[in-house]
Amino acid sequence: MKSGNNYSDQALLKGLIEGREEILLELYRISYKTVRHLILSNHGVEEDAKDIFQDAIMVIFQKVRKNELQLSCSLNTYIYSVCRNLWLKELSLRGRTVYQFESTEEITDEDNDIELWQHYNERISFYRKIFEELSEDCKRILKLFMSGETISNITRIMGYSSEQHTKNRRYRCKLSLIQRIRATSIYNELKNESDEDNRKIPGWYAKR
Amino acid sequence: MKVTRIIEKYLDGTLSDEEKKEFTEYLEKDSEFKELLQLHAEANRAIGDDAFFILKEKLNRAYQLYETESHSLSEIENKLHKGFNKLNRRILSLAATFLLITASVLAWYLFYNSDTRGDKLFADYYTLYDPDIIYRSFEKSNDTWQDALLLYKEHKWQLADSLFSIILNSDSTDTAALFYSGITDIELNQLERAIDKLQKIINIGDSGYVIHARWYLALLYCKQNETDNARKMLQPLVSENNYYSKKVRSLLSRL
Incomplete structure (x- = not known):
């Protein structure tokens, strides 16, 4: 599956595991804008967007390393979903309500361990x-x-x-x-x- | 200390039968023991998982690069947009197309000609230094040196780094150790550390490693897009007829 860029999702995940800097930059290019919008629209600031995005990528890195990641949607959607989950959790810790979350494909049940x-x-x-x-x-x-x-x-x-x-x-x-x-x-x-x-x-x- | 010892031995898989019994008793009776066991195991992962921490650093760099790229694009878009405000809709439509093309070209330019250009130059010219020549010529014969070079040849960078550090702790001006330690730092992606060591070799001077240090330092400057510094490093190598002459001329032509 492609993410609307020059790399297939598999190539992006492989590059992530290998720590290839051009792939990391590509991940920012394909996903960061929507994640940033999501967070800034929901009580967050630039620093929150940066942290949540990086936390999500590190979670995905761990899951790929452990062969735990089976994508049932595009990687771009998956990154967005992970960020959304992490940001929802963070907001609940901060005691804030959420008022604008874009609809996206749902993360499957086995992905409950994102927070863990x-x-x-x-x-x-x-x-x-x-x-x-x-x-x-x-x-x-x-x-x-x-x-x-x-x-x-x-x-x-x-x-x-x-x-x-x-x-x-x-x-x-x-x-x-x-x-x-x-x-x-x-x-x-x-x-x-x-x-x-x-x-x-x-x-x-x-x-x- | 006793608890630490038994947990570490458990994690290493080296408990004796007697110790296994003791370990089980701790697990059953000591409520804190389980917590300690998890803490020890995770601390071990924190110590050993370099790939995780290197990726975190790289992600930060990618973010900075992405931000620079985004800001440059939006600034130019704004400037162009202001300039075209007074034109009619048809012209604006043409301008939008032009803007899009300009932005794409700029994005391409930024990608291939800024930081990534530095990365590409580095990738095109960087090759790992082969230690055989230096090793023979300097006849370093002590055990630590032999071990360090062996680890270097086997690409066991973390361990090689430990040994070069030991050598440098006893003589911080050992240019051979500085050089190999610097190359090891490059392999470990510790670029600032590598730059410090290679620069030190040049400052010390009077060593067979100066030429090599200049070459690798120039490559590191290329990687960091410090083109002027890279040129300064390369200039003295152009006039000399040395191992790097051809590569230096080629690299200079691309800077």
């Missing part, structure tokens, strides 16, 4: 921000572990005296990260959302 993916994206973005505040040493060792490097290689790379020391250092760094995250007030808000998500769709967490 958005919450998940919010959480990992926040955790990454806290991670960036750790010492360079801690960041490096945790990165090395997450890249699947062997303990012996990490010990050598980090210049540590023993593998046991490397393991201990890793646990201390991870503990420090977890403690920093839990000490923030934002974490409690994110955690509450996550608990709610787990109640709404049991087993969703395991899917990731």
Whole structure:
């Protein structure tokens, strides 16, 4: 299916996964104008439009990566629908009513997890921000572990005296990260959302 | 620390039988344990999922590009519209057609001749530096160097970056490390970091890497549409007969 542009929807989704900048620009060209209009017509400002659009693209990115996206409409329509859902949710959080939503194809039932993916994206973005505040040493060792490097290689790379020391250092760094995250007030808000998500769709967490 | 250790081992899949029992007990008895388990797992994803965070940065850049493109178009449309207000309907209709064509041409121009032009130039000329020549000539023989270059050759950019950082921590003026670390940054899309390192090589001077640094720095400036800076980087390479001479002349002709 084409979105009225030079790329097929499949090509756009493939480019999105590959992070191709010309495809990202194309996504703005085909979809942003209508999303912006929707949000500015419903209590939003430019910054809201920018955020909602980017949140929607990141949600779609996650769903495509997990092979969870089956398009039953054009990608342009789908992006609009995701943005509409996210903006409706945001408005309800802000206690606002909605008075102008354009009619569009409905998102199917299996797409109920859009909000869950958005919450998940919010959480990992926040955790990454806290991670960036750790010492360079801690960041490096945790990165090395997450890249699947062997303990012996990490010990050598980090210049540590023993593998046991490397393991201990890793646990201390991870503990420090977890403690920093839990000490923030934002974490409690994110955690509450996550608990709610787990109640709404049991087993969703395991899917990731 | 004990809880952290047992959760991490669980996530790594390395729990012993004894630890598995302990883990199950924690899950059953400790109400906070489940929350911690989820937090650890998600924090790991936050640490390891570079593709997600790189895409977020790219989306921001795409937004800025889109905004620039939209504003330029609407400004020109407004100016043209004001100028045509006094004309009759027939002429206005012709003007609208003209405006549409102008806007399309401008959109095309902006797309191919502004930021994306820079991207295209970069894509046309950028090739990954082959480390074999430099490696032999400089005879860097310590383990860290060998590992770093091996990772570089295998395109394991994140790990290579870690090792080059270690080398640079002990000697921040090591031009070889600065160069490879800079190229690694390009591969990781950390362009500002790459520019800093390549510029440093040029500032230090007196090194076989200056020519290479100039070439790659010029390409980065092209990518960022800083044409004047790109020219400045390339000019000294034109007169010299070096590996890049032909490419430099070709690139300069397109700037």
